[in-house]
Amino acid sequence: MSGVLARFGTAFAGLLVLLFFAAFAENFASLGNLAIVLKETAFLAILAIGFALALTTAELDLSIADVASLAAVATGALIQGGAAPAVAVLVGLGVGLGAGVLNGLTVTVLKVPSLIATLGMAAMAKGLGFMITQGVAFVGRWPREFTGLGRGSLLGVSNLIWWMAGIGFLAWLLLKWTRTGLHMVATGEADEAARLAGIRTGRMKRLGLALAGLLAGVTAVLLAASLSSATPNMAADHFLYAIAAVLLGMTMIEPGRPNIPGTLLAAFMLKALGNGLVLLGAPYYAQDIALGAIIIGSVALSATVMRRAAFTKKLNFRTAG
């Protein structure tokens, strides 16, 4: 029972909040509204999955949002200039991946702590974004080929939801079912033990940060496609939400460890919370206050879960003979 509580306690709490909104916020529980919430979860969730993959190797990536904005601006500039959508998309992904690779090298080769390295990267990405746009937004009638990535749908389900599901599945498969993923987890859990077991921990950290960058690029392309525009701080609003989703996700499914199902569930809960507050007519700042409390609360909670896990009774080894 306590195991179930540790794994799903936060999810139950989230469910109660959703039920509260369903009861008191008009329209909240309508299929249309929930579909919109799910669709809007996609940006935040994909960004958060990247953050979770880096965090799995015990590295923080605080540059995801600014890198995503920069990648969106780069993509937007190309589309605006009439470049082929495929080229623009590849450049957007490349900017994200490139920033992630640089972060990884800074952390593992130059030995700069990721907190600092990615903070620096965030500032540089932001500056470059403003440099490219000169502070104005790229907006226009962009080709359907490009905007369809975010606006289209398949089998009646928004493409955004398909992207989120596909990326979530791949990330989950990586962490739970491949050697590389397990080596990333081991690197994050016990760096020295992993190294002594022959795991190249530096490479795992570089991989985690590179994937965080790549997924920032994916988020950027989808954001630009959905909004038909690109501005130098378009992903900024998703930053705290993404971090909150990962941390809140760490309080469920696999308590104490960044995990993909928890992150996805938490991302949806956070978006639904924001949506519910808006429908209830709460002031715009209420969301930020709630978000901050959730970030602090989930870390406190997952630390408690860890403590409990460490102090449960020893398992029963039988000594034969």
Next chain:
Amino acid sequence: MTTKLLSLRGIRKAYGAVEAVRGVDLDIQAGEVLALCGDNGAGKSSLVKIIAGAQPPSGGTMQWRGREVAFHSPQDALREGIATIYQDLALAPRLSIAQNVFLGSELTRGPLGLPFPQLLDKRRMVAEARGYLQRLNLPQADMGAAVERLSGGQRQAVAIARALRWQAELIIMDEPTAALGVRETAQVLSLIRTLHEEGRTVLLISHNMADVCAVATRVAIMKAGSKAIDRPVAGLDPDRLAHMVMTGQDMPAAA
């Protein structure tokens, strides 16, 4: 007829001007439990690190199964069949028993017999990890349990199971009972006996003379960087052994 597994000749290790190991000759026979004793600073840790591949010697040669070898990393030593179980065990506390046994050398298989993608073969790893622990007389129900939930002796068993998984012929154990209580110490000593019965070779570094007398077949005592004594354990008691470690002199049995 014993066969020489490892043979050290004139091994030296200097850290700047300090000579920690001064020309040590040491043979390890296949199947024996050799205890390496000595006071702090006698040079046993430096010697063990050289054998384990954790640091290179400043001089001397090392032969493994009659062939000269030079290890540049613990992985080199591991590939040859020398596994070291470090004092802090080098386990990942929050990974499961099976994951720890297979850490760095996981088994994979393609789904439905396809060659790609190679996914973790969790079922086989759990079954094999259980097998290794059974061989150590420690049947355990839950291979999915996190190692942090185990007692010190049980963790030692997981670390040894990993050495078995690597098919190590020489298992180096660095102070395996240093942090353990009485019952767990007994458990670890019984693990070492099991390894001995299986014909594995164990190099045991220990400060605990009672442990050495209980499980070792031979003891080498280091004093000031040199090997002072090398003899069978038979006929020794902990007090006499302690005296030998302190003085570096062999002592005739009390009348």
